[in-house]
Amino acid sequence: MPEAAPLPPSRTAHFSLARSQAWLAGAYLLALLAAVATALALPGRDPIWVALAADLVATAVVFAFSVALDNSSMYDPFWSVAPIPVVLYWAMAPGGEQAVPSRQGLAVLLVVFWGLRLTANQMSRWHGLADEDFRYVDIRRKTGRLYWPASLFGLHLFPTAWVFLALLPVWASVNGPGRPLGWLDAVGFLVAAAAIAIETAADLQLRRFMSSRRERGATLDTGVWGWCRHPNYLGEIGFWWGLWILGFAARPGWWWSAVGPLAITLLFAFASIPMKDRRMLENHPEYADRMKRTSALLPMPRRR
Secondary structure (H helix, E strand, O other): OOOOOOOOOOOOOOOHHHHHHHHHHHHHHHHHHHHHHHHOOOOOOOOOHHHHHHHHHHHHHHHHHHHHHHOOOHHHHHHHHHHHHHHHHHHOOOHHHHHOOHHHHHHHHHHHHHHHHHHHHHHHHHOOOOOOOOOHHHHHHHHHHHHHHHHHHHHHHHHHHHHHHHHHHHHHHOOOOOOOOOOHHHHHHHHHHHHHHHHHHHHHHHHHHHHHOOOOOOOOHHHHHOOOOHHHHHHHHHHHHHHHHHHHHOHHHHHHHHHHHHHHHHHHHHHHHOOOOOOOOHHHHHHHHHHHHOOOOOOOOOOO
Protein backbone atom coordinates (compact mmCIF):
# COMPACT_ATOMS: atom_id res chain seq x y z
CA MET A 1 0.00 0.00 0.00
CA PRO A 2 1.49 3.40 -0.96
CA GLU A 3 2.28 5.76 1.87
CA ALA A 4 -0.12 8.64 2.46
CA ALA A 5 1.06 11.98 1.17
CA PRO A 6 2.53 14.13 3.94
CA LEU A 7 0.32 16.91 5.20
CA PRO A 8 1.41 20.51 4.61
CA PRO A 9 2.94 22.15 7.69
CA SER A 10 0.48 23.80 10.05
CA ARG A 11 0.38 27.58 10.15
CA THR A 12 1.26 27.30 13.85
CA ALA A 13 4.27 25.01 13.29
CA HIS A 14 6.62 27.83 14.29
CA PHE A 15 4.75 28.77 17.49
CA SER A 16 6.74 28.56 20.71
CA LEU A 17 5.24 26.90 23.77
CA ALA A 18 4.79 30.27 25.49
CA ARG A 19 2.99 31.72 22.48
CA SER A 20 0.80 28.63 22.23
CA GLN A 21 -0.10 28.88 25.91
CA ALA A 22 -1.07 32.52 25.45
CA TRP A 23 -3.39 31.63 22.56
CA LEU A 24 -4.89 28.77 24.57
CA ALA A 25 -5.51 30.98 27.61
CA GLY A 26 -7.10 33.68 25.45
CA ALA A 27 -9.34 31.17 23.68
CA TYR A 28 -10.62 29.67 26.92
CA LEU A 29 -11.14 33.06 28.54
CA LEU A 30 -13.30 34.15 25.59
CA ALA A 31 -15.13 30.81 25.73
CA LEU A 32 -15.89 31.36 29.43
CA LEU A 33 -17.10 34.91 28.81
CA ALA A 34 -19.33 33.68 25.97
CA ALA A 35 -20.74 30.96 28.22
CA VAL A 36 -21.50 33.46 30.99
CA ALA A 37 -23.15 35.82 28.51
CA THR A 38 -25.29 32.94 27.25
CA ALA A 39 -26.41 32.06 30.77
CA LEU A 40 -27.26 35.70 31.53
CA ALA A 41 -29.31 35.88 28.34
CA LEU A 42 -31.51 32.99 29.56
CA PRO A 43 -32.88 34.16 32.92
CA GLY A 44 -35.45 31.95 34.61
CA ARG A 45 -34.75 28.94 32.37
CA ASP A 46 -34.00 25.44 33.60
CA PRO A 47 -30.35 25.43 34.75
CA ILE A 48 -29.69 22.13 32.96
CA TRP A 49 -30.66 23.61 29.60
CA VAL A 50 -28.89 26.87 30.36
CA ALA A 51 -25.69 24.97 31.14
CA LEU A 52 -26.02 22.96 27.93
CA ALA A 53 -26.51 26.09 25.84
CA ALA A 54 -23.53 27.79 27.49
CA ASP A 55 -21.44 24.64 27.02
CA LEU A 56 -22.24 24.53 23.30
CA VAL A 57 -21.49 28.22 22.84
CA ALA A 58 -18.14 27.81 24.58
CA THR A 59 -17.41 24.82 22.34
CA ALA A 60 -18.16 26.94 19.29
CA VAL A 61 -15.71 29.61 20.46
CA VAL A 62 -12.96 27.04 20.97
CA PHE A 63 -13.75 25.54 17.56
CA ALA A 64 -13.33 28.96 15.95
CA PHE A 65 -9.85 29.14 17.46
CA SER A 66 -9.13 25.59 16.28
CA VAL A 67 -9.94 26.64 12.71
CA ALA A 68 -8.09 29.94 12.94
CA LEU A 69 -4.96 28.27 14.32
CA ASP A 70 -5.39 25.13 12.17
CA ASN A 71 -5.10 22.81 15.17
CA SER A 72 -7.96 20.83 16.74
CA SER A 73 -5.87 20.15 19.83
CA MET A 74 -7.09 23.55 21.02
CA TYR A 75 -10.13 21.60 22.21
CA ASP A 76 -8.27 18.97 24.25
CA PRO A 77 -8.41 20.74 27.68
CA PHE A 78 -12.16 21.33 27.24
CA TRP A 79 -12.87 17.76 28.43
CA SER A 80 -11.57 18.51 31.91
CA VAL A 81 -12.08 22.29 32.10
CA ALA A 82 -15.76 22.71 31.13
CA PRO A 83 -17.29 20.46 33.86
CA ILE A 84 -15.95 22.71 36.64
CA PRO A 85 -18.00 25.88 35.83
CA VAL A 86 -21.01 23.75 34.91
CA VAL A 87 -21.09 22.03 38.32
CA LEU A 88 -20.38 25.26 40.22
CA TYR A 89 -23.23 26.97 38.34
CA TRP A 90 -25.63 24.13 39.16
CA ALA A 91 -24.69 24.25 42.84
CA MET A 92 -25.33 28.02 42.99
CA ALA A 93 -28.47 28.01 40.81
CA PRO A 94 -31.94 28.23 42.38
CA GLY A 95 -32.57 24.90 44.10
CA GLY A 96 -28.96 24.45 45.10
CA GLU A 97 -29.77 25.57 48.63
CA GLN A 98 -32.13 22.57 48.94
CA ALA A 99 -29.41 19.98 48.30
CA VAL A 100 -27.83 18.07 51.18
CA PRO A 101 -24.80 20.31 51.88
CA SER A 102 -22.32 17.52 52.59
CA ARG A 103 -23.25 15.61 49.43
CA GLN A 104 -23.17 18.77 47.38
CA GLY A 105 -19.74 19.58 48.75
CA LEU A 106 -18.41 16.10 48.00
CA ALA A 107 -19.66 16.19 44.40
CA VAL A 108 -18.24 19.67 43.74
CA LEU A 109 -14.93 18.75 45.38
CA LEU A 110 -14.56 15.62 43.26
CA VAL A 111 -15.28 17.39 39.97
CA VAL A 112 -13.03 20.36 40.72
CA PHE A 113 -10.11 18.21 41.89
CA TRP A 114 -10.49 15.80 38.97
CA GLY A 115 -10.67 18.65 36.45
CA LEU A 116 -7.70 20.59 37.81
CA ARG A 117 -5.52 17.49 38.10
CA LEU A 118 -6.33 16.18 34.63
CA THR A 119 -5.83 19.60 33.05
CA ALA A 120 -2.50 20.11 34.84
CA ASN A 121 -1.29 16.70 33.70
CA GLN A 122 -2.30 17.41 30.12
CA MET A 123 -0.63 20.81 30.10
CA SER A 124 2.58 19.32 31.50
CA ARG A 125 2.80 17.08 28.42
CA TRP A 126 1.63 19.65 25.87
CA HIS A 127 4.23 20.77 23.34
CA GLY A 128 2.19 23.68 22.05
CA LEU A 129 0.46 24.38 18.77
CA ALA A 130 3.44 23.08 16.82
CA ASP A 131 1.98 19.61 17.50
CA GLU A 132 -1.45 18.10 16.95
CA ASP A 133 -2.89 14.92 18.47
CA PHE A 134 -2.07 11.91 16.27
CA ARG A 135 -5.76 10.98 16.11
CA TYR A 136 -6.63 14.34 14.60
CA VAL A 137 -3.80 14.05 12.10
CA ASP A 138 -5.17 10.68 10.97
CA ILE A 139 -8.67 12.11 10.60
CA ARG A 140 -7.27 15.07 8.65
CA ARG A 141 -5.61 12.68 6.21
CA LYS A 142 -8.79 10.62 5.75
CA THR A 143 -11.28 13.48 5.39
CA GLY A 144 -9.25 15.96 3.34
CA ARG A 145 -11.32 19.05 2.55
CA LEU A 146 -14.10 17.84 4.84
CA TYR A 147 -11.77 17.85 7.83
CA TRP A 148 -13.21 20.92 9.56
CA PRO A 149 -16.85 19.76 9.40
CA ALA A 150 -15.61 16.40 10.71
CA SER A 151 -13.65 18.18 13.42
CA LEU A 152 -16.66 20.29 14.44
CA PHE A 153 -18.93 17.33 14.97
CA GLY A 154 -16.52 14.52 15.80
CA LEU A 155 -13.77 16.29 17.77
CA HIS A 156 -15.65 19.23 19.35
CA LEU A 157 -19.42 18.82 19.66
CA PHE A 158 -19.43 15.04 20.16
CA PRO A 159 -17.11 15.05 23.21
CA THR A 160 -18.94 18.07 24.66
CA ALA A 161 -22.25 16.20 24.46
CA TRP A 162 -20.69 13.02 25.88
CA VAL A 163 -19.22 14.79 28.91
CA PHE A 164 -22.43 16.76 29.50
CA LEU A 165 -24.39 13.51 29.57
CA ALA A 166 -21.93 12.14 32.12
CA LEU A 167 -22.42 15.27 34.27
CA LEU A 168 -26.20 14.83 34.56
CA PRO A 169 -25.97 12.65 37.71
CA VAL A 170 -24.10 15.51 39.40
CA TRP A 171 -27.20 17.68 39.02
CA ALA A 172 -29.05 15.27 41.28
CA SER A 173 -26.29 15.63 43.88
CA VAL A 174 -25.90 19.43 43.90
CA ASN A 175 -29.36 20.81 43.16
CA GLY A 176 -32.77 20.06 44.65
CA PRO A 177 -33.79 18.03 47.68
CA GLY A 178 -32.32 14.57 48.06
CA ARG A 179 -32.27 11.64 50.43
CA PRO A 180 -30.18 11.97 53.62
CA LEU A 181 -26.50 11.14 53.36
CA GLY A 182 -25.97 7.39 53.62
CA TRP A 183 -23.67 4.46 52.90
CA LEU A 184 -24.28 4.71 49.16
CA ASP A 185 -22.77 8.19 49.20
CA ALA A 186 -19.66 6.74 50.81
CA VAL A 187 -19.48 4.13 48.05
CA GLY A 188 -19.81 6.74 45.33
CA PHE A 189 -17.18 8.99 46.87
CA LEU A 190 -14.74 6.11 47.36
CA VAL A 191 -15.22 4.86 43.80
CA ALA A 192 -14.62 8.33 42.32
CA ALA A 193 -11.69 9.07 44.64
CA ALA A 194 -10.07 5.69 43.93
CA ALA A 195 -10.52 6.31 40.21
CA ILE A 196 -8.74 9.66 40.48
CA ALA A 197 -5.96 7.95 42.44
CA ILE A 198 -5.57 5.30 39.69
CA GLU A 199 -5.42 7.98 36.99
CA THR A 200 -2.88 9.95 38.99
CA ALA A 201 -0.68 6.89 39.58
CA ALA A 202 -0.90 5.92 35.90
CA ASP A 203 0.12 9.39 34.74
CA LEU A 204 3.01 9.68 37.20
CA GLN A 205 4.33 6.21 36.44
CA LEU A 206 4.12 6.77 32.70
CA ARG A 207 5.90 10.12 32.94
CA ARG A 208 8.66 8.59 35.06
CA PHE A 209 9.01 5.68 32.62
CA MET A 210 9.15 7.91 29.53
CA SER A 211 11.87 10.06 31.07
CA SER A 212 14.06 7.14 32.14
CA ARG A 213 13.61 4.36 29.57
CA ARG A 214 16.74 3.37 27.67
CA GLU A 215 15.17 1.45 24.79
CA ARG A 216 12.85 3.42 22.54
CA GLY A 217 10.69 0.36 21.87
CA ALA A 218 10.16 -0.49 25.54
CA THR A 219 6.61 -0.32 26.93
CA LEU A 220 5.49 0.12 30.52
CA ASP A 221 4.03 -3.01 32.14
CA THR A 222 4.67 -2.50 35.85
CA GLY A 223 2.77 -0.69 38.62
CA VAL A 224 -0.84 0.03 37.70
CA TRP A 225 0.20 -0.56 34.08
CA GLY A 226 0.63 -4.19 35.04
CA TRP A 227 -3.03 -4.42 36.00
CA CYS A 228 -4.27 -3.68 32.49
CA ARG A 229 -3.09 -1.97 29.30
CA HIS A 230 -5.01 1.26 29.91
CA PRO A 231 -5.25 2.04 33.65
CA ASN A 232 -5.68 5.75 32.90
CA TYR A 233 -8.86 4.96 30.95
CA LEU A 234 -9.98 2.64 33.75
CA GLY A 235 -9.64 5.53 36.20
CA GLU A 236 -11.52 7.91 33.92
CA ILE A 237 -14.43 5.51 33.52
CA GLY A 238 -14.52 4.76 37.26
CA PHE A 239 -14.67 8.47 38.08
CA TRP A 240 -17.88 9.00 36.11
CA TRP A 241 -19.52 5.90 37.62
CA GLY A 242 -18.61 7.18 41.09
CA LEU A 243 -20.41 10.45 40.35
CA TRP A 244 -23.43 8.50 39.13
CA ILE A 245 -23.58 6.54 42.40
CA LEU A 246 -23.59 9.84 44.32
CA GLY A 247 -26.43 11.13 42.16
CA PHE A 248 -28.38 7.90 42.55
CA ALA A 249 -27.90 8.06 46.31
CA ALA A 250 -29.42 11.53 46.30
CA ARG A 251 -32.35 10.88 43.96
CA PRO A 252 -32.96 7.24 42.94
CA GLY A 253 -35.44 8.44 40.34
CA TRP A 254 -32.46 9.68 38.36
CA TRP A 255 -31.22 6.11 37.77
CA TRP A 256 -31.61 6.72 34.03
CA SER A 257 -28.71 9.20 34.14
CA ALA A 258 -26.48 6.10 34.02
CA VAL A 259 -26.66 6.71 30.27
CA GLY A 260 -23.89 9.28 30.85
CA PRO A 261 -21.18 7.07 32.39
CA LEU A 262 -22.32 4.24 30.10
CA ALA A 263 -21.65 6.47 27.09
CA ILE A 264 -18.20 7.30 28.47
CA THR A 265 -17.49 3.58 28.98
CA LEU A 266 -18.50 2.76 25.39
CA LEU A 267 -16.44 5.64 24.04
CA PHE A 268 -13.26 4.36 25.68
CA ALA A 269 -13.96 0.66 25.07
CA PHE A 270 -14.85 0.91 21.38
CA ALA A 271 -13.03 4.04 20.20
CA SER A 272 -10.16 5.21 22.40
CA ILE A 273 -8.71 1.80 23.34
CA PRO A 274 -8.70 0.29 19.82
CA MET A 275 -7.22 3.50 18.42
CA LYS A 276 -4.50 3.61 21.07
CA ASP A 277 -3.68 -0.08 20.63
CA ARG A 278 -3.31 0.37 16.87
CA ARG A 279 -1.01 3.32 17.46
CA MET A 280 1.12 1.34 19.89
CA LEU A 281 1.39 -1.57 17.46
CA GLU A 282 2.54 0.75 14.68
CA ASN A 283 5.34 2.16 16.82
CA HIS A 284 6.10 -0.89 19.00
CA PRO A 285 5.58 -4.26 17.23
CA GLU A 286 6.42 -6.07 20.47
CA TYR A 287 3.25 -4.53 21.95
CA ALA A 288 1.35 -7.40 20.31
CA ASP A 289 2.67 -9.68 23.04
CA ARG A 290 1.39 -7.32 25.73
CA MET A 291 -2.03 -7.31 24.06
CA LYS A 292 -2.12 -11.11 24.21
CA ARG A 293 -1.10 -11.31 27.86
CA THR A 294 -2.72 -8.27 29.47
CA SER A 295 -6.37 -7.24 29.73
CA ALA A 296 -7.28 -4.02 27.97
CA LEU A 297 -9.28 -2.40 30.76
CA LEU A 298 -10.30 -4.67 33.63
CA PRO A 299 -7.57 -5.65 36.11
CA MET A 300 -7.03 -9.38 35.57
CA PRO A 301 -4.15 -11.85 36.02
CA ARG A 302 -1.81 -11.88 33.06
CA ARG A 303 -2.30 -14.68 30.57
CA ARG A 304 0.65 -16.92 29.78
